[in-house]
Amino acid sequence: MGDVAVIVKVMPESPDVDREALKAAIRAKVPVQDIREEPIGFGLVALKAAVVVPDRGGAPDEVERALRDVEGVGSAEIVESTLL
Amino acid sequence: MAVEKPHINLAVIGHIDHGKSTTVGRLLFETGSVPPHIIETYRREAEAKGKGTFEFAWVMDNLKEERERGITIDIAHKRFDTDKYYFTIVDCPGHRDFVKNMITGASQADAALLIVAAPDGVMEQTKEHVFLARTLGINQLIIGINKMDAVKYDEKRYNEVKDQLTQLIKMVGYNPANVHFIPMSAFMGVNIASHSDQTPWYKGVTLLEALDTLKEPEKPLDLPLRLPIQDVYSISGIGTVPVGRVETGVMKKGMKVSFMPANKEGEVKSIEMHHEEIPQATPGDNVGFNVRGIGKGDIRRGDVCGPADQPPTVAEEFTAQIVVLHHPSALTVGYTPVFHCHTAQIACTFTELLKKLDPRTGQVKEENPTFLKTGDAAIVRIRPTRPMVIEKVKEIPQLGRFAIRDMGSTIAAGMCMDVTPKQMR
Numbered sequence: 001m002g003d004v005a006v007i008v009k010v011m012p013e014s015p016d017v018d019r020e021a022l023k024a025a026i027r028a029k030v031p032v033q034d035i036r037e038e039p040i041g042f043g044l045v046a047l048k049a050a051v052v053v054p055d056r057g058g059a060p061d062e063v064e065r066a067l068r069d070v071e072g073v074g075s076a077e078i079v080e081s082t083l084l
Numbered sequence: 085m086a087v088e089k090p091h092i093n094l095a096v097i098g099h100i101d102h103g104k105s106t107t108v109g110r111l112l113f114e115t116g117s118v119p120p121h122i123i124e125t126y127r128r129e130a131e132a133k134g135k136g137t138f139e140f141a142w143v144m145d146n147l148k149e150e151r152e153r154g155i156t157i158d159i160a161h162k163r164f165d166t167d168k169y170y171f172t173i174v175d176c177p178g179h180r181d182f183v184k185n186m187i188t189g190a191s192q193a194d195a196a197l198l199i200v201a202a203p204d205g206v207m208e209q210t211k212e213h214v215f216l217a218r219t220l221g222i223n224q225l226i227i228g229i230n231k232m233d234a235v236k237y238d239e240k241r242y243n244e245v246k247d248q249l250t251q252l253i254k255m256v257g258y259n260p261a262n263v264h265f266i267p268m269s270a271f272m273g274v275n276i277a278s279h280s281d282q283t284p285w286y287k288g289v290t291l292l293e294a295l296d297t298l299k300e301p302e303k304p305l306d307l308p309l310r311l312p313i314q315d316v317y318s319i320s321g322i323g324t325v326p327v328g329r330v331e332t333g334v335m336k337k338g339m340k341v342s343f344m345p346a347n348k349e350g351e352v353k354s355i356e357m358h359h360e361e362i363p364q365a366t367p368g369d370n371v372g373f374n375v376r377g378i379g380k381g382d383i384r385r386g387d388v389c390g391p392a393d394q395p396p397t398v399a400e401e402f403t404a405q406i407v408v409l410h411h412p413s414a415l416t417v418g419y420t421p422v423f424h425c426h427t428a429q430i431a432c433t434f435t436e437l438l439k440k441l442d443p444r445t446g447q448v449k450e451e452n453p454t455f456l457k458t459g460d461a462a463i464v465r466i467r468p469t470r471p472m473v474i475e476k477v478k479e480i481p482q483l484g485r486f487a488i489r490d491m492g493s494t495i496a497a498g499m500c501m502d503v504t505p506k507q508m509r
Contacts, residue, residue, distance in 0.1 A: 040370060
């Protein structure tokens, strides 16, 4: 079994969440390899995080759940996945 | 300035160990898309050791090592160019738990490259991936019959595997006449970029030529607007702002919209993307929009926004074609797992098992079967336990697909064939 690069789209709970603090909290919780901001509108900015997970059962759920548990996160969802 | 070539998202699918990754590596290598520093390092090493020629295996190992060291958002997309297009590749993970994300995720593949090893022929995952490709709405397919070197480039073996595959793809609704079958060896570089004298009996296209015969994807602009809600915000000084990605149709400022199954109507006051106000949003756009007449509590994730005069369809019940990817025992009437469809997650009950299909012929194998098990394809009737938007895959394919999950793992995937709509007014 190989490894999978997933990109998780993380939405903050509100536009008032401190983005830098949120990025730090995400990095502390999940071994994120890259984070990029994707501005939406009305002050809302999505964060896209690249994470490497093993190609096995449960792996996508685990990373989504871990990110949803981070304070300030409204939603977290894998939007792309590709084998390394 | 040169005009950017049209873009195609290519999914590489197939059974484990049939050579998907090697094919991806070979495509990058042949199109000059391997990073120059890797080629340069190799050149230096080869010179030091007194070797003159490129070894593809070395390049593959180093590409993989580099990606393992650090992945960025950009290089998560492997990219290569052909004469006509630029491609980004999704090398599909093997585990079925990633299927849900491929159905509900962002980057819909425009075409699939199915890799099948000539010595093995059609295997379990080959069948599963072909069905999934169809369910995901990937209508363009290329088939690489790989590892031809391992069968000594035998035309007879190629034709046997081609016949197996022809049966399989016919069953799920691909027309074999529109599909290129290519005898190839990704590892040896046979029939990838140039015609090989190892297969003098093969008169068809190379893999790169086949990729250039694909059709450029069209945005589904002519379908009615469908925007599944991802999140809803209440922003001070502005009001209610739902966020989501336009799947089909066009959202315009001033438009009267309906949210289903919430059954609420409002008017789009403004639309923003990349922090700029835009007059309209089209398929693929990730937007936030402000709606007059809707409170934050009125709508939620899983609702779908559409035009007030063509509202999204709420299903009383629906019939679906499914494939059971994995079930520990047997699936029967009364089973109520969770359906993941666009942004909705709703428990739905199997109320009738109508037909079991034969994966080899596509014919009905059994009417009204009593149970379904792993590997079965079937037509079933489903009743959502609470209101849910789903559309016929023939009318709005983007909202007609779903993954079925239970106890934290993916059980099945399917598409909606027919809907009995619930009267909402």
